Amino acid sequence: MKPAPFAYFAPRSLDEALALLQEHGYEAKLLAGGQSLIPAMNFRLAQPAALIDINRIDALSFLEPASDGGLRIGAMTRQRTVERSALVAERAPLLHATMPFIAHMQIRNRGTLGGNLAHADPASELPAVMVALGARFRLQSQRGARWVNAADFYVGLFATTLEADEMLVEIAVPPLPPRTGWSIQEIARRRGDYAIVGVAATATLNADGRCHAARLVYLSVGEGPIQAHDAVAALHGQAPTAAVIAAAMRGASQRIEPLGDIHATPAYRRQLIEVLGRRALTEAFARVQPT
Amino acid sequence: MTELYPVQLTVNGMAYARTIEPRLLLSDFLRHELGLTGTHVGCEHGSCGACTVLMDGQAVRSCILFAVQADGHEITTVEGLAANSARLHPLQEAFRAAHGLQCGYCTPGFLMTLIPFLEENPTPSEAEIRDALSGNICRCTGYQNIVDAVLKVEIGD
Ligand SMILES: Cc1cc2nc3c(=O)[nH]c(=O)nc-3n(C[C@H](O)[C@H](O)[C@H](O)COP(=O)(O)OP(=O)(O)OC[C@H]3O[C@@H](n4cnc5c(N)ncnc54)[C@H](O)[C@@H]3O)c2cc1C
Ligand code: FES
Ligand code: FES
Numbered sequence: 001m002k003p004a005p006f007a008y009f010a011p012r013s014l015d016e017a018l019a020l021l022q023e024h025g026y027e028a029k030l031l032a033g034g035q036s037l038i039p040a041m042n043f044r045l046a047q048p049a050a051l052i053d054i055n056r057i058d059a060l061s062f063l064e065p066a067s068d069g070g071l072r073i074g075a076m077t078r079q080r081t082v083e084r085s086a087l088v089a090e091r092a093p094l095l096h097a098t099m100p101f102i103a104h105m106q107i108r109n110r111g112t113l114g115g116n117l118a119h120a121d122p123a124s125e126l127p128a129v130m131v132a133l134g135a136r137f138r139l140q141s142q143r144g145a146r147w148v149n150a151a152d153f154y155v156g157l158f159a160t161t162l163e164a165d166e167m168l169v170e171i172a173v174p175p176l177p178p179r180t181g182w183s184i185q186e187i188a189r190r191r192g193d194y195a196i197v198g199v200a201a202t203a204t205l206n207a208d209g210r211c212h213a214a215r216l217v218y219l220s221v222g223e224g225p226i227q228a229h230d231a232v233a234a235l236h237g238q239a240p241t242a243a244v245i246a247a248a249m250r251g252a253s254q255r256i257e258p259l260g261d262i263h264a265t266p267a268y269r270r271q272l273i274e275v276l277g278r279r280a281l282t283e284a285f286a287r288v289q290p291t
Numbered sequence: 292m293t294e295l296y297p298v299q300l301t302v303n304g305m306a307y308a309r310t311i312e313p314r315l316l317l318s319d320f321l322r323h324e325l326g327l328t329g330t331h332v333g334c335e336h337g338s339c340g341a342c343t344v345l346m347d348g349q350a351v352r353s354c355i356l357f358a359v360q361a362d363g364h365e366i367t368t369v370e371g372l373a374a375n376s377a378r379l380h381p382l383q384e385a386f387r388a389a390h391g392l393q394c395g396y397c398t399p400g401f402l403m404t405l406i407p408f409l410e411e412n413p414t415p416s417e418a419e420i421r422d423a424l425s426g427n428i429c430r431c432t433g434y435q436n437i438v439d440a441v442l443k444v445e446i447g448d
Contacts, residue, residue, distance in 0.1 A: 001335040003316075
């Protein structure tokens with residue numbers, strides 16, 4: 001239960017950190033909040049040769065309004081800071097409502113937004129929420145910087161499009177479009193535990209009260225955030241009545257293939273996919289403010 | 292031989308300087324380097340909350356934080372709560388009075404979780420208390436007497 005030895009670097013600037021990452025590549029790991037990495041190192045599931053501790057880089061910790069009405073959030077912003085931000089509550093209420101689901105207060109005090117998103121745990125709420133919100137991630141290396149859509153960032157179990165020399169530096173959360181509602185639903189055994197199944201939804205109505213667009217993104221049912229494209233397609237152009245939502249979910253839950261584990265059987269997960277999807281869509285549509 | 296790193300930090304108001312391996316967990320640093328064994332270690336992977344301490348006034352788990360990361364920071368452990376050995380902190384007193392502990396293994400973690408929580412919210416509801424304590428495991432009490440202790444505590448001064 002003790003980590004293996006490693007070389008430790010605590011750069012003070014992004015440039016310094018990127019140079020270290022370039023030099024050490026896959027041998028090194030970035031240390032953000034450490035709330036996933038250090039448990040894995042204690043178990044010796046992870047034995048990086050070098051740790052690049054990015055906690056002393058002040059420039060990575062910010063939370064600002066973006067000019068498009070959304071938010072710009074630095075990767076090292078603590079989960080607790082996001083949770084308590086009035087700006088987040090106002091501009092990204094789905095993100096605000098999600099934070100208390102993540103672990104416990106002591107862990108959110110250390111854990112960062114960027115660390116959570118880069119870790120790509122399929123049971124984590126934030127990747128699903130970022131996909132539902134249409135967020136974009138800025139990845140930087142000594143070679144330059146690029147923006148990636150959250151939906152394209154996740155490519156498998158704990159896998160992302162980050163290259164060995166790249167760091168997630170910023171998260172851009174766009175504003176919700178007009179006439180858009182949202183919801184986050186999950187079932188966990190205990191407050192703060194990883195969800196057995198969870199789902200984030202955003203839903204937009206057109207001026208006639210019919211579904212114009214929606215995103216329904218699950219966690220803990222596959223290798224990453226899983227979008228229920230079929231359910232969304234079935235809703236398109238429909239008035240979102242209880243019967244329409246129920247029919248859309250019945251079909252969609254059959255197309256997701258959750259695995260079983262010690263927490264839940266595949267059948268139970270499939271049942272939750274349907275029930276939570278229904279609840280999330282119902283709540284999201286109900287939250288739409290007429291304009 | 293792994294490289295050693297110098298750290299300087301404040302623990303319960305006292306300044307300490309040590310030279311340590313970077314892989315040393317803050318929990319082990321407190322217990323083995325400083326002899327402050329009030330901080331307990333249950334799971335060593337962030338699940339049980341027994342090792343909770345304050346870093347710059349905020350509750351954190353010391354088993355998933357490296358001691359080198361505490362360089363320049365201020366740590367408070369359960370030893371820092373009581374003003375002297377004759378007088379317990381009001382929260383400790385409330386735990387004693389409500390029988391909020393049995394074996395006591397989890398107690399330092401509960402106390403250190405509750406200190407910043409009660410500072411921000413001195414009169415929490417039962418639901419808020421249970422939510423705040425969701426990250427701390429107790430195998431003995433069934434939690435009821437811990438919640439009672441928090442409902443009854445009066446933190447004056
Ligand atoms: C008991 C417990 C319960 C938890 N429950 C939940 C939960 O319910 N839901 C949930 O979502 N999470 C949960 N977590 C995980 C928590 O949210 C972590 O904080 C988070 O997953 C990782 O963030 P971190 O900042 O601690 O990253 P770290 O642990 O420091 O890093 C995680 C990984 O990401 C890499 N990384 C970190 N930052 C960057 C970056 N900027 N660019 C590129 N790579 C980077 C690291 O190298 C490492 O591989 C729980 C953790 C614990 C210990
Ligand atoms: S010992 Fe640190 S959380 Fe269990
Ligand atoms: S009193 Fe024994 S574990 Fe809590």
